[in-house]
Amino acid sequence: MLETSKEVLEAEQRFLTGENFYVQHFLGLRKNENGYVFRVWAPNARQVYLVGDFNGWDESLPMEKREKSGVWEISTSLPEEGQLYKFLVEQANGRKIMKIDPFAIRFEKRPGTAAVVYTIAEKKWHDNLWRGRQKKTKTLKRPMNIYEVHASSWQHYEDGQPYTFDELRKELIPYVKEMGYTHIEFLPLMEHPLGASWGYQLTGFFALSSYYVTPEEFRDFVDSCHQNNIGVFVDWVPAHFCINEDTLPYYDGTPTFEYEDPNRAHNIRWGTICFDLGKPQVQSFLISSALFWFEVYHIDGMRVDAVSSMLYLDYDEGPWQPNHEGGNRNFEGYYFLQKLNAVIKLAFPQAVMMAEESSSETKITGMIESGALGFDYKWNMGWMNDVLRFYEMDPIFRKDNFHLLTFSFMYMMNEHYILPFSHDEVVHGKKSLMHKMWGDRYKQFAHLRNMYTFMMTHPGKKLLFMGSEYGQFLEWKYDEGLEWGNLEDELNKKMQTFTAKLNALYKQERSLWELEDTAETIEIIDADNTAESTLTFIRKSKTKKDFLIVALNLAPIERQNFAIGVPYPGSYQEVLNTEKTEFGGTWTKNNTSCQSVEQPFKQFDYQIQTILPALGALIIKPEKIHTS
Incomplete structure (x- = not known):
C-alpha cells in the first residue's frame, strides 16, 4: 500500500x-x-x-x-x-x-x-517445502508431465453448474495425483465475459473469474496442490483483449491500451483488440498482472498465449506495414517479451515461462543476451501437427510419410520444448484424439497407446488435455463436463489405466528426463525401416547402465523375431508393452527376457530379438549387461 x-x-x-x-x-x-x-x-x-x-x-x-x-x-x-x-x-x-x-x-x-469493492484476505501458506524444492533444481532436470484443464468443464453438476475451486481441490487434486501428473495447467482463469472464448478474451487481468467463486478458494487450491507435490500453471493472454466497449477498448475515447494504427489495433482473426506493447504504461500494466499471479496465488508458471501474434506484423489477416528495416518483425512485441521474462525471472527465479508459438524465425527459449526471448519452454506445434497427421493416416501410406514421425529428431535441440496434445486439437470439428486415430475402435485405442508412448519417450516435456487420458470419443465442449460415463466402458477404463502406468514410468525412469537438455539424451537405433513402419531409439541418463530402449510398430502387422541394436551385451527386460490385456490389448504376458547376440546392427555390435506387437510399442530396459 x-x-x-x-x-x-x-x-x-x-x-x-x-x-x-x-x-x-x-x-x-x-x-x-x-x-x-x-x-x-x-x-x-x-x-x-x-x-x-x-x-x-x-x-x-x-x-x-x-x-x-x-x-x-x-x-x-x-x-x-x-x-x-x-x-x-x-x-x-x-x-x-x-x-x-x-x-x-x-x-x-x-x-x-x-x-x-474487495480485499483479498491474508493467508498463511503451507507450501514452503514445495517452493524450496523448486529453487534447488531446474525444471530441465526434473520430469514435467502436465494435465491441461479447463476449470469449469472438468466436471459439471446435473444442473450445469461447474465445480468451484473448493470442490476441485477435493476432486481434481486426488485424481491428478493418482494419474501421476506432475503439474496442472489451467486455461485462462482471469475474468472474461464469454465462456465460449474459453478465457482467451480477457477483461480483468488481475481478477480471478467470478465464475470460479473466490480468490481465497483458488489460493487454497494451489496450496493444496503444492502440499501434494503438484505444480500449477495458468495461461495468460498479453497479446490481445476483449472488444466489449465497456472494458478496455479506447478507454478514454482515444487509443489507450491499444495501438494508434487501427490495422495494428484490431485483430481480425480473433475479433479482439491488440495491446500496444511498446507503450510504457501498457508494459507496466501487463507485467504487473503477470507478477500479481505469481505473488498472490503462488502459481509455478505461465503459458503465454499467441506469442507469434506479438512477434510478427503480418500475423493477422488484415493489411500491415513493414517495420523501419522493411521486415515483418514487431520490435515492440519482441522487446516486451524479453522484458517480461527478465522481470519475472528477477522476482521469481524458479518461475516457469512457456510460450505458445508456432514459427521458427525467432529463438524463443534461452538467454535474452543471446537474442532469445528468455522463455523456459516452447510448445512444439510442429511435432504435434506432424504426429497427429501420421497417426490419423491409413498405415498403408505411412512408409511414404515416415518423416512425419522422425523429422523432429532433426531439430529437437533447437529449443527447450513441451510436446502438447492440447485443447486446441479436440474442438471445432477436429475430433477427439481417440476419434482421430485410424481404424476400428480397438485399433484406435491401440494407436492412442502407441502415440502416448512416443510422446512420453520423445525428448521434451509433456502436456495432455483432460479427457484424452481415457480416450474420450466426443469432442471437448466448454459448456459441458467431460464424458466421465465413458469409464463404464472397459476399453476407456483400461486406457485410463495405461495412461497412469505410462505417467508413473515417466517419473520413475531418469533416462526420460535427466539429460533432456543435451543431445546425449537420445540415440537413434533405426529410423530407416520405413517399409515395416517401425522406429527404435534409446533414451539415456547420466548413469551408463541406466537407459531405455523404445520400439514402435506403426503397422497393424506383428513383427516376429524383430531385431533391435543394443550398445552392450547382456539381458534385456520388457518393462512396458502397450498391447497387454490390462491396457486393452490382447497380450496376456510380456515378452520374455532377451539375451543379446554378437551380431552387428547399424552402429551397434550387438542386437536382441523380440516380438513387436501389431500397432504396439515396447519399452525395454537393461537387466544384466556388461559395459566394460
Whole structure:
C-alpha cells in the first residue's frame, strides 16, 4: 500500500516509464485509513466519475486528474466491502460511457461486469517445502508431465453448474495425483465475459473469474496442490483483449491500451483488440498482472498465449506495414517479451515461462543476451501437427510419410520444448484424439497407446488435455463436463489405466528426463525401416547402465523375431508393452527376457530379438549387461 505522497509520485513516475511492475498498488482500488482511494488511467478523458451502488450510479463523485500521468483519482469513505462500482468516463469526444476498472481484483458474476469493492484476505501458506524444492533444481532436470484443464468443464453438476475451486481441490487434486501428473495447467482463469472464448478474451487481468467463486478458494487450491507435490500453471493472454466497449477498448475515447494504427489495433482473426506493447504504461500494466499471479496465488508458471501474434506484423489477416528495416518483425512485441521474462525471472527465479508459438524465425527459449526471448519452454506445434497427421493416416501410406514421425529428431535441440496434445486439437470439428486415430475402435485405442508412448519417450516435456487420458470419443465442449460415463466402458477404463502406468514410468525412469537438455539424451537405433513402419531409439541418463530402449510398430502387422541394436551385451527386460490385456490389448504376458547376440546392427555390435506387437510399442530396459 502506498502511504505517502512521495511514494505515490514515485509509483506514478515508474508507471509512465514502464517500470512499475506492481502498478495495482497505485491504480485501481486501494484501502486506506479513511476508506478507499480509486485511481484509473484515462489521459484524454474530459472527466471521470466514480459510480456504484453506494451512490446510486450517479455523477456525485467526480474524480480529479493528475495532469502528469493522466490518472484520475478520488478518496471516499462511501463504499463498503462487497459493493459494486465502475468508472463513468466522459471521453475525449464528449461521449459518456461506463467502463470497468482495469485493475480490479474481483468482478460480479457474469453477465454483470461491475467490479467489486474487495480485499483479498491474508493467508498463511503451507507450501514452503514445495517452493524450496523448486529453487534447488531446474525444471530441465526434473520430469514435467502436465494435465491441461479447463476449470469449469472438468466436471459439471446435473444442473450445469461447474465445480468451484473448493470442490476441485477435493476432486481434481486426488485424481491428478493418482494419474501421476506432475503439474496442472489451467486455461485462462482471469475474468472474461464469454465462456465460449474459453478465457482467451480477457477483461480483468488481475481478477480471478467470478465464475470460479473466490480468490481465497483458488489460493487454497494451489496450496493444496503444492502440499501434494503438484505444480500449477495458468495461461495468460498479453497479446490481445476483449472488444466489449465497456472494458478496455479506447478507454478514454482515444487509443489507450491499444495501438494508434487501427490495422495494428484490431485483430481480425480473433475479433479482439491488440495491446500496444511498446507503450510504457501498457508494459507496466501487463507485467504487473503477470507478477500479481505469481505473488498472490503462488502459481509455478505461465503459458503465454499467441506469442507469434506479438512477434510478427503480418500475423493477422488484415493489411500491415513493414517495420523501419522493411521486415515483418514487431520490435515492440519482441522487446516486451524479453522484458517480461527478465522481470519475472528477477522476482521469481524458479518461475516457469512457456510460450505458445508456432514459427521458427525467432529463438524463443534461452538467454535474452543471446537474442532469445528468455522463455523456459516452447510448445512444439510442429511435432504435434506432424504426429497427429501420421497417426490419423491409413498405415498403408505411412512408409511414404515416415518423416512425419522422425523429422523432429532433426531439430529437437533447437529449443527447450513441451510436446502438447492440447485443447486446441479436440474442438471445432477436429475430433477427439481417440476419434482421430485410424481404424476400428480397438485399433484406435491401440494407436492412442502407441502415440502416448512416443510422446512420453520423445525428448521434451509433456502436456495432455483432460479427457484424452481415457480416450474420450466426443469432442471437448466448454459448456459441458467431460464424458466421465465413458469409464463404464472397459476399453476407456483400461486406457485410463495405461495412461497412469505410462505417467508413473515417466517419473520413475531418469533416462526420460535427466539429460533432456543435451543431445546425449537420445540415440537413434533405426529410423530407416520405413517399409515395416517401425522406429527404435534409446533414451539415456547420466548413469551408463541406466537407459531405455523404445520400439514402435506403426503397422497393424506383428513383427516376429524383430531385431533391435543394443550398445552392450547382456539381458534385456520388457518393462512396458502397450498391447497387454490390462491396457486393452490382447497380450496376456510380456515378452520374455532377451539375451543379446554378437551380431552387428547399424552402429551397434550387438542386437536382441523380440516380438513387436501389431500397432504396439515396447519399452525395454537393461537387466544384466556388461559395459566394460
